[in-house]
Amino acid sequence: xxxxxxxxxxxxxxxxxxxxxxxxxxxxxxxxxxxxxxxxxxxxxxxxxxxxxxxxxxxxxxxxxxxxxxxxxxxxxxxxxxxxxxxxxxxxxxxxxxxxxxxxxxxxxxxxxxxxxxxxxxxxxxxxxxxxxxxxxxxxxxxxxxxxxxxxxxxxxxxxxxxxxxxxxxxxxxxxxxxxxxxxxxxxxxxxxxxxxxxxxxxxxxxxxxxxxxxxxxxxxxxxxxxxxxxxxxxxxxxxxxxxxxxxxxxxxxxxxxxxxxxxxxxxxxxxxxxxxxxxxxxxxxxxxxxxxxxxxxxxxxxxxxxxxxxxxxxxxxxxxxxxxxxxxxxxxxxxxxxxxxxxxxxxxxxxxxxxxxxxxxxxxxxxxxxxxxxxxxxxxxxxxxxxxxxxxxxxxxxxxxxxxxxxxxxxxxxxxxxxxxxxxxxxxxxxxxxxxxxxxxxxxxxxxxxxxxxxxxxxxxxxxxxxxxxxxxxxxxxxxxxxxxxxxxxxxxxxxxxxxxxxxxxxxxxxxxxxxxxxxxxxxxxxxxxxxxxxxxxxxxxxxxxxxxxxxxxxxxxxx
Amino acid sequence: xxxxxxxxxxxxxxxxxxxxxxxxxxxxxxxxxxxxxxxxxxxxxxxxxxxxxxxxxxxxxxxxxxxxxxxxxxxxxxxxxxxxxxxxxxxxxxxxxxxxxxxxxxxxxxxxxxxxxxxxxxxxxxxxxxxxxxxxxxxxxxxxxxxxxxxxxxxxxxxxxxxxxxxxxxxxxxxxxxxxxxxxxx
Numbered sequence: 001x002x003x004x005x006x007x008x009x010x011x012x013x014x015x016x017x018x019x020x021x022x023x024x025x026x027x028x029x030x031x032x033x034x035x036x037x038x039x040x041x042x043x044x045x046x047x048x049x050x051x052x053x054x055x056x057x058x059x060x061x062x063x064x065x066x067x068x069x070x071x072x073x074x075x076x077x078x079x080x081x082x083x084x085x086x087x088x089x090x091x092x093x094x095x096x097x098x099x100x101x102x103x104x105x106x107x108x109x110x111x112x113x114x115x116x117x118x119x120x121x122x123x124x125x126x127x128x129x130x131x132x133x134x135x136x137x138x139x140x141x142x143x144x145x146x147x148x149x150x151x152x153x154x155x156x157x158x159x160x161x162x163x164x165x166x167x168x169x170x171x172x173x174x175x176x177x178x179x180x181x182x183x184x185x186x187x188x189x190x191x192x193x194x195x196x197x198x199x200x201x202x203x204x205x206x207x208x209x210x211x212x213x214x215x216x217x218x219x220x221x222x223x224x225x226x227x228x229x230x231x232x233x234x235x236x237x238x239x240x241x242x243x244x245x246x247x248x249x250x251x252x253x254x255x256x257x258x259x260x261x262x263x264x265x266x267x268x269x270x271x272x273x274x275x276x277x278x279x280x281x282x283x284x285x286x287x288x289x290x291x292x293x294x295x296x297x298x299x300x301x302x303x304x305x306x307x308x309x310x311x312x313x314x315x316x317x318x319x320x321x322x323x324x325x326x327x328x329x330x331x332x333x334x335x336x337x338x339x340x341x342x343x344x345x346x347x348x349x350x351x352x353x354x355x356x357x358x359x360x361x362x363x364x365x366x367x368x369x370x371x372x373x374x375x376x377x378x379x380x381x382x383x384x385x386x387x388x389x390x391x392x393x394x395x396x397x398x399x400x401x402x403x404x405x406x407x408x409x410x411x412x413x414x415x416x417x418x419x420x421x422x423x424x425x426x427x428x429x430x431x432x433x434x435x436x437x438x439x440x441x442x443x444x445x446x447x448x449x450x451x452x453x454x455x456x457x458x459x460x461x462x463x464x465x466x467x468x469x470x471x472x473x474x475x476x477x478x479x480x481x482x483x484x485x486x487x488x489x490x491x492x493x494x495x496x497x498x499x500x501x502x503x504x505x506x507x508x509x510x511x512x513x514x515x516x517x518x519x520x521x522x523x524x525x526x527x528x529x530x531x532x533x534x535x536x537x538x539x540x541x542x543x544x545x546x547x548x549x550x551x552x553x554x555x556x557x558x559x560x561x
Numbered sequence: 562x563x564x565x566x567x568x569x570x571x572x573x574x575x576x577x578x579x580x581x582x583x584x585x586x587x588x589x590x591x592x593x594x595x596x597x598x599x600x601x602x603x604x605x606x607x608x609x610x611x612x613x614x615x616x617x618x619x620x621x622x623x624x625x626x627x628x629x630x631x632x633x634x635x636x637x638x639x640x641x642x643x644x645x646x647x648x649x650x651x652x653x654x655x656x657x658x659x660x661x662x663x664x665x666x667x668x669x670x671x672x673x674x675x676x677x678x679x680x681x682x683x684x685x686x687x688x689x690x691x692x693x694x695x696x697x698x699x700x701x702x703x704x705x706x707x708x709x710x711x712x713x714x715x716x717x718x719x720x721x722x723x724x725x726x727x728x729x730x731x732x733x734x735x736x737x738x739x740x741x742x743x744x745x746x747x
Contacts, residue, residue: 071572075573186587210737211630327690354646
């Protein structure tokens with residue numbers, strides 16, 4: 001256990017240390033300032049604007065910004081849907097994989113466009129190389145960039161005064177992709193290859209095994225390039241079916257450390273960017289701290305449960321629950337990853353969450369159900385968290401009878417309606433779809449486990465899709481018409497309702513004039529506010545999901561041998 | 562509708578440009594450099610052995626487990642992924658079955674069996690076992706191969722990797738490499 005604690009502390013030191021410079025850098029990029037890459041990238045950037053036929057400094061209204069984001073995502077959805085169904089006749093398909101069914105293709109397209117990366121297919125068996133790099137890798141980049149773009153639109157809403165605009169979606173998207181995502185992914189991908197993560201267009205390799213001489217297929221592909229952005233952009237969709245548990249996707253302890261750091265890096269750094277952008281670093285810091293407290297608490301419970309609450313078998317050395325975990329990751333790095341990937345809406349895995357102990361598996365589920373705001377998705381996590389901050393400010397305002405305000409802007413009924421959409425849409429998607437799924441007559445046949453743990457498989461699946469996470473209790477057979485269609489729809493709703501609401505919130509905030517800070521202004525940077533914020537998050541989450549959790553993991557815990 | 566059409570053009574152009582930049586150029590650049598600098602790793606870390614007669618033979622990937630079932634080979638983790646709850650009856654039955662099998666393989670060994678030898682991994686092809694799971698098998702391997710325990714331990718220690726920087730991850734023994742070495746191939 002001491003080694004696990006040491007590993008976790010070292011991880012946090014690296015994370016915080018890297019997030020600060022990256023956060024400042026991202027702020028500069030999004031503010032349009034010159035950075036060290038400008039000389040090389042600026043000509044490319046300007047060329048891209050020319051091809052697109054837009055002006056780099058265009059100012060958009062909230063409505064135009066939202067429409068641009070939605071239409072752009074719709075184009076991506078259509079393309080990814082199509083390329084999967086047609087992959088059988090397209091090139092770069094050495095394993096001769098057939099086109100997928102329409103409903104699986106829809107689910108996967110919705111999943112990657114919405115930054116969820118839920119996977120009802122297994123990469124090496126279901127998709128061609130072309131679908132992977134031309135369809136999915138691209139969505140890994142642009143869905144992440146879209147989330148960050150919307151966050152900065154919202155931030156501009158707070159900074160700008162009496163304006164009707166919030167920046168240009170095309171500029172935001174392009175700058176994030178060119179200055180942040182591609183350079184980081186490029187470096188990470190090459191380091192991952194050095195560790196043994198595959199990157200090739202060669203066909204799968206057949207080898208004869210040592211003892212039996214039977215044939216074994218080694219799946220290959222252009223994996224590292226996609227895995228790098230999958231980790232950095234809170235995407236999470238593995239190149240291979242078992243994701244980063246697969247040694248060719250995550251080969252060594254070093255590759256695991258880097259992939260695990262990449263999970264949290266950009267969402268954490270964005271807190272720093274936020275503080276910089278609103279010219280009050282303390283505002284970013286208090287959000288960062290609130291997220292960190294929730295994260296550390298979750299990590300503690302998961303790790304302790306996996307280490308000490310695993311099964312005890314006669315004649316077997318008791319050493320933590322190793323079912324579904326790789327030897328090189330052990331209890332420590334598996335628990336850390338499981339917590340990180342669900343706190344952030346990433347959803348990649350390096351161990352099988354279905355085989356976690358009841359409480360160890362409940363924490364990842366609950367982190368998703370909180371709405372993916374404990375760091376959350378790139379951009380989307382922080383704009384979701386800002387909605388919770390506004391909710392907290394509003395509730396505090398009601399308690400003392402003052403008009404609530406945040407960052408010098410009054411919070412009014414229209415704003416609170418948008419906040420409610422951001423907070424409630426994922427929650428409703430999750431609960432309603434779970435309820436619908438358990439009423440499907442053949443639902444039993446989709447499950448690997450029975451009883452309370454079987455219900456946990458369903459609840460986990462729809463919590464994952466309804467909050468754009470993408471991880472799974474993988475015993476759940478997801479490739480059915482019901483799950484593909486319903487899941488695809490809720491992934492889109494849970495992504496784009498809050499996103500549109502955040503953009504319109506930005507537009508409304510941008511119109512307002514600033515109010516002066518007075519003695520009566522509620523401080524949003526002190527310890528009391530951090531406590532209040534955590535309280536509001538936990539109350540909303542617990543009130544919504546405790547009944548469902550009681551039927552799943554909690555019942556599982558009390559009935560286990 | 563006209564407003565949407567005005568947005569559709571930049572949206573499609575933006576999508577095409579991003580597809581070329583992130584899908585084609587980025588993927589090609591990473592692949593090109595990877596194949597140039599790390600060809601072995603980029604192509605699946607295949608173990609190729611030059612045999613005595615000078616021919617080369619592939620023995621699988623260093624990162625993908627192979628199934629070993631006879632007593633003269635080091636046994637790895639059970640193959641395949643179960644996704645079972647670790648505290649379920651089904652899991653207990655599987656563990657009991659694996660425990661009995663390990664006891665038939667080595668009836669003299671009465672020590673408690675390390676956990677990783679009776680639990681499946683997440684990938685289903687975990688190439689490693691823990692050092693204590695390797696030590697558990699030393700006496701059997703030495704007996705079957707007619708060598709000393711220390712010879713076996715020397716091979717195991719050669720193919721054991723430590724935590725990164727002594728902090729991150731867990732020590733691990735690569736089963737395929739140990740078995741290739743026991744066969745005198747590596």
